[in-house]
Amino acid sequence: xxxxxxxxxxxxxxxxxxxxxxxxxxxxxxxxxxxxxxxxxxxxxxxxxxxxxxxxx
Amino acid sequence: xxxxxxxxxxxxxxxxxxxxxxxxxxxxxxxxxxxxxxxxxxxxxxxxxxxxxxxxxxxxxxxxxxxxxxxxxxxxxxxxxxxxxxxxxxxxxxxxxxxxxxxxxxxxxxxxxxxxxxxxxxxxxxxxxxxxxxxxxxxxxxxxxxxxxxxxxxxxxxxxxxxxxxxxxxxxxxxxxxxxxxxxxxxxxxxxxxxxxxxxxxxxxxxxxxxxxxxxxxxxxxxxxxxxxxxxxxxxxxxxxxxxxxxxxxxxxxxxxxxxxxxxxxxxxxxxxxxxxxxxxxxxxxxxxxxxxxxxxxxxxxxxxxxxxxxxxxxxxxxxxxxxxxxxxxxxxxxxxxxxxxxxxxxxxxxxxxxxxxxxxxxxxxxxxxxxxxxxxxxxxxxxxxxxxxxxxxxxxxxxxxxxxxxxxxxxxxxxxxxxxxxxxxxxxxxxxxxxxxxxxxxxxxxxxxxxxxxxxxxxxx
Numbered sequence: 001x002x003x004x005x006x007x008x009x010x011x012x013x014x015x016x017x018x019x020x021x022x023x024x025x026x027x028x029x030x031x032x033x034x035x036x037x038x039x040x041x042x043x044x045x046x047x048x049x050x051x052x053x054x055x056x057x
Numbered sequence: 058x059x060x061x062x063x064x065x066x067x068x069x070x071x072x073x074x075x076x077x078x079x080x081x082x083x084x085x086x087x088x089x090x091x092x093x094x095x096x097x098x099x100x101x102x103x104x105x106x107x108x109x110x111x112x113x114x115x116x117x118x119x120x121x122x123x124x125x126x127x128x129x130x131x132x133x134x135x136x137x138x139x140x141x142x143x144x145x146x147x148x149x150x151x152x153x154x155x156x157x158x159x160x161x162x163x164x165x166x167x168x169x170x171x172x173x174x175x176x177x178x179x180x181x182x183x184x185x186x187x188x189x190x191x192x193x194x195x196x197x198x199x200x201x202x203x204x205x206x207x208x209x210x211x212x213x214x215x216x217x218x219x220x221x222x223x224x225x226x227x228x229x230x231x232x233x234x235x236x237x238x239x240x241x242x243x244x245x246x247x248x249x250x251x252x253x254x255x256x257x258x259x260x261x262x263x264x265x266x267x268x269x270x271x272x273x274x275x276x277x278x279x280x281x282x283x284x285x286x287x288x289x290x291x292x293x294x295x296x297x298x299x300x301x302x303x304x305x306x307x308x309x310x311x312x313x314x315x316x317x318x319x320x321x322x323x324x325x326x327x328x329x330x331x332x333x334x335x336x337x338x339x340x341x342x343x344x345x346x347x348x349x350x351x352x353x354x355x356x357x358x359x360x361x362x363x364x365x366x367x368x369x370x371x372x373x374x375x376x377x378x379x380x381x382x383x384x385x386x387x388x389x390x391x392x393x394x395x396x397x398x399x400x401x402x403x404x405x406x407x408x409x410x411x412x413x414x415x416x417x418x419x420x421x422x423x424x425x426x427x428x429x430x431x432x433x434x435x436x437x438x439x440x441x442x443x444x445x446x447x448x449x450x451x452x453x454x455x456x457x458x459x460x461x462x463x464x465x466x467x468x469x470x471x472x473x474x475x476x477x478x479x480x481x482x483x484x485x486x487x488x489x490x491x492x493x494x495x496x497x498x499x500x501x502x503x504x505x506x507x508x509x510x511x512x513x514x515x516x517x518x519x
Contacts, residue, residue: 002441010446029389
């Protein structure tokens, strides 16, 4: 992690400068973020339906 | 041939001068436009504080909020701007390595009298000082307004304004001088990086509010004799939530104003934008990361709370948790950090409430706790980044970010506690019990929020 260039100086930066650039981490982060979105939708839907069931007359 | 060369040289000089004028106009306009964008933050604070108040206090909450904004501007003009330029190297007020700090420098540019007054008023040769001052004055007003929401419905007006001035025109400005300035000792010695002011604005304001709340005490009826708490609902949740969304809109101006544009004598670069530390940044970086952070915060808060107030607070928490590194986070990482901030938001607020703190809008948690969380998270992920664009620059470290977090906490909490304690002793902090029970609008505002009540209109004719 950390600075994505060998030398810790801004003078060597000529393009991407975000954390993890040049490693697999951006892909890992993107995957985790997508899983979070999918999980939250699943959990949210389950929670909402529990409420529907609980309040059914 | 020589005539041709001379003619070409003249044309080049003319083009350069023209490009320079365009650049100067762009730079001035850029910062000028951040000011109304940041005023939208105040429209948001106004709406969400009034919405979070009970109907009997709605206007007095508005009065307090508007007055704090009004007092921030002149006090920041009188001394806040000087503090920012005078204090970076610490309490010695000496000049830092970049030569843009210390009492001598501040005396030359930031007093509204004598020779330095030329930089504190209309000046045809100075297109920068006024718009920089304006942007910083709005940072100051934003900081003071963060504390404002926490203390609604029981604080005295003048006591509150004094606290707002101490926070907005002094406490956070010292934090900014130390941690948000190329000569700041937290930057030059510890490599602290807090691009979007998660610590030096949000954490300072949040923990200042905590110091005040300890002395101010809870609203009548908030806690029962056994220590359990009651929810005191504001009178207008839609107004509150809309206000929070307006704050998000204004944040774009706030963060835009944290960027130094290129090509001017005071710029860090001729060809690219930089942070206030002189490290490179693009507005595209902000665009990616702010949007992902807002989304992450909302989603994280929704999963536990399902409550629009906490969801929009989650949006704020999302931005604040990533603000320190909006220039260098990868967007998906910003989303993950913001999501985690949204998830921990309400549990942190509940934890504080169980300790007898009545923070009416969750400001201590959203701004204080999450602000420090963001400062430390940057140390986890950004270790090794150069903190300045100079040879042998200090680098960002987890230790340095923790030092920064501790300093920001103390710069908020200590003055908040001490000044509110003094105000309490002077009977200038809390309104009398009868006034609180009657409602402060009735006691001190010569107007009514809802003179006809909140009535439903008759059904439409068939």
